[in-house]
Structure formats: C-alpha cells, structure tokens
Amino acid sequence: xxxxxxxxxxxxxxxxxxxxxxxxxxxxxxxxxxxxxxxxxxxxxxxxxxxxxxxxxxxxxxxxxxxxxxxxxxxxxxxxxxxxxxxxxxxxxxxxxxxxxxxxxxxxxxxxxxxxxxxxxxxxxxxxxxxxxxxxxxxxxxxxxxxxxxxxxxxxxxxxxxxxxxxxxxxxxxxxxxxxxxxxxxxxxxxxxxxxxxxxxxxxxxxxxxxxxxxxxxxxxxxxxxxxxxxxxxxxxxx
Numbered sequence: 001x002x003x004x005x006x007x008x009x010x011x012x013x014x015x016x017x018x019x020x021x022x023x024x025x026x027x028x029x030x031x032x033x034x035x036x037x038x039x040x041x042x043x044x045x046x047x048x049x050x051x052x053x054x055x056x057x058x059x060x061x062x063x064x065x066x067x068x069x070x071x072x073x074x075x076x077x078x079x080x081x082x083x084x085x086x087x088x089x090x091x092x093x094x095x096x097x098x099x100x101x102x103x104x105x106x107x108x109x110x111x112x113x114x115x116x117x118x119x120x121x122x123x124x125x126x127x128x129x130x131x132x133x134x135x136x137x138x139x140x141x142x143x144x145x146x147x148x149x150x151x152x153x154x155x156x157x158x159x160x161x162x163x164x165x166x167x168x169x170x171x172x173x174x175x176x177x178x179x180x181x182x183x184x185x186x187x188x189x190x191x192x193x194x195x196x197x198x199x200x201x202x203x204x205x206x207x208x209x210x211x212x213x214x215x216x217x218x219x220x221x222x223x224x225x226x227x228x229x230x231x232x233x234x235x236x237x238x239x
Contacts, residue, residue: 021175026097026104076210079104080181081219081234084173084202085113086189093234094170095144095219099204100178105144106166110151110159113201119153120203120231128152128235129161133215143217143236173200180204207234215239 080099085091091113094103107129109116119125129149134140149161166174169190176187182205189198207219215238221231 021171022100023102023171023174023178024100026101076208076220078222079207079209079219080204081207081221082174082177082202082204083113083116084200086198087112087114087201089113091116092170094166094174095207096174099174099181103166103170103174106164106170107149108162108164110161111153117201123231125232126154126235127233128237131238133238143215143238146238149236173202177202177204182206205232 080096082094082096083091084094089112091109091111093105093107093109095105096103109127116125129151131146131149145163147163149163150157151159151161172190173187184201184203186199186201189200206222208222210218210220212218217236219234219236221233223231
C-alpha cells in the first residue's frame with residue numbers, strides 16, 4: 001500500500017484590509033495678493049534659495065534665519081509637513097494643508113532616511129530644490145508641480161528630487177498620522193521590499209510657507225517649543 005495522502009493544507013489567511021481613507025480634499029482658497037509688508041520681507045526671502053557656483057546657500061547677516069514670528073509677519077501660511085521613509089530607503093516629503101487633508105504635494109528626496117536623521121542631529125539643515133525655468137512655448141506650471149529637482153543639502157549637491165503622485169502607502173502613513181500635529185517616531189512597514197520587519201520612520205511638524213514669487217517658495221519648520229529658529233528649511237526655486 002502506498003503512503004497515505006497528506007492532509008489538505010488550509011489556505012493562508014487573507015492580508016489585513018487597509019483602514020478606510022478618511023483624509024479630505026484640501027480647500028481651494030485663492031491666495032491673497034501680497035501685502036506691502038509681505039513685499040518687504042519677500043525681497044529678503046527670495047535671496048535665500050539662490051545657490052552660488054560654489055553651492056553655498058547665502059545667509060543673513062549674523063548667520064541666522066528668521067524666527068516664526070518674523071515669518072508670520074511676512075504673510076506666510078502654515079502647513080503640515082511630514083518627512084518619512086524606510087530607514088535604508090529614500091526619504092519623502094509630504095505637504096498637507098493640515099494633518100487631516102490629502103497631500104497637496106509629495107516629493108521623493110535624494111537622501112536616505114537615516115542620513116537625514118543624522119544631519120538633523122548635527123544642527124540646522126537647509127535643503128534646496130532647484131529646477132530650470134521653462135522656455136516658451138512650454139506651458140507654465142505651478143512651482144510645486146515641477147516633476148524633477150536638483151537637490152542640495154547645506155550647499156552640497158546630492159542628487160535629484162522627484163515629485164510623484166501619492167502612493168497607497170503614502171496615504172496609509174498620512175491616515176495613521178492624521179491625529180498627529182507634531183512628533184517623530186516609527187510605524188510598521190508595508191513594503192515587501194523591506195520585509196516584514198521594516199519600519200517607516202517619520203517626523204511631522206508645522207511649517208511656515210512663504211511664497212516669494214511664482215518661482216520661489218520656502219518652508220520653515222517650526223520648533224515645538226517655539227523659542228528657537230527653524231531647524232530645517234526647504235527651498236523650492238526655479239532658476
């Protein structure tokens with residue numbers, strides 16, 4: 001007699017379903033025209049992202065960036081910014097009107113998550129993202145809709161940033177962090193490439209957004225205590 005047939009194996013359990021997405025669309029409020037006070041500050045802010053041939057970011061006299069009160073006086077708006085990514089993967093930046101809205105922009109940066117974490121432990125970090133102006137008759141697009149950016153970190157060119165549509169995993173992270181206004185930590189990963197033990201590190205904060213012109217925007221991260229200047233500044237500029 002032959003060997004008995006092995007008992008039938010039960011099918012693997014289905015993967016857990018993702019939580020329903022409850023993030024809402026951002027508002028479509030029109031931007032107010034710059035006030036006279038804003039124009040004065042704008043002349044200062046517009047000089048920040050310009051990178052010299054030596055790739056050094058210019059600074060204000062005394063080497064200090066404006067604090068949050070100065071930025072608020074300039075007419076800037078406040079948004080939610082989240083830096084997140086697998087520790088050995090590239091870090092992404094998500095910009096939201098607030099923590100409960102869908103991202104208005106997601107940019108994958110040319111830097112691994114653990115490298116950015118290390119940079120931020122060593123002091124102020126300035127990230128500049130540059131792209132070329134479009135020559136006519138190319139259609140004009142909003143600054144944050146540009147698809148490709150040359151990226152500098154503290155004046156050093158490190159690669160390219162890419163704007164992309166928010167992925168399912170991006171939206172999952174934003175959904176999980178919906179109730180978080182400011183903070184940092186890790187989340188369980190969902191990427192097969194990172195394996196079941198992969199974790200997503202994140203840092204979320206309020207950013208003051210200052211629009212210098214149609215070719216220049218700056219995001220200043222606000223410190224939780226509100227006493228110190230920005231620890232992270234992100235510049236978007238067309239040159």
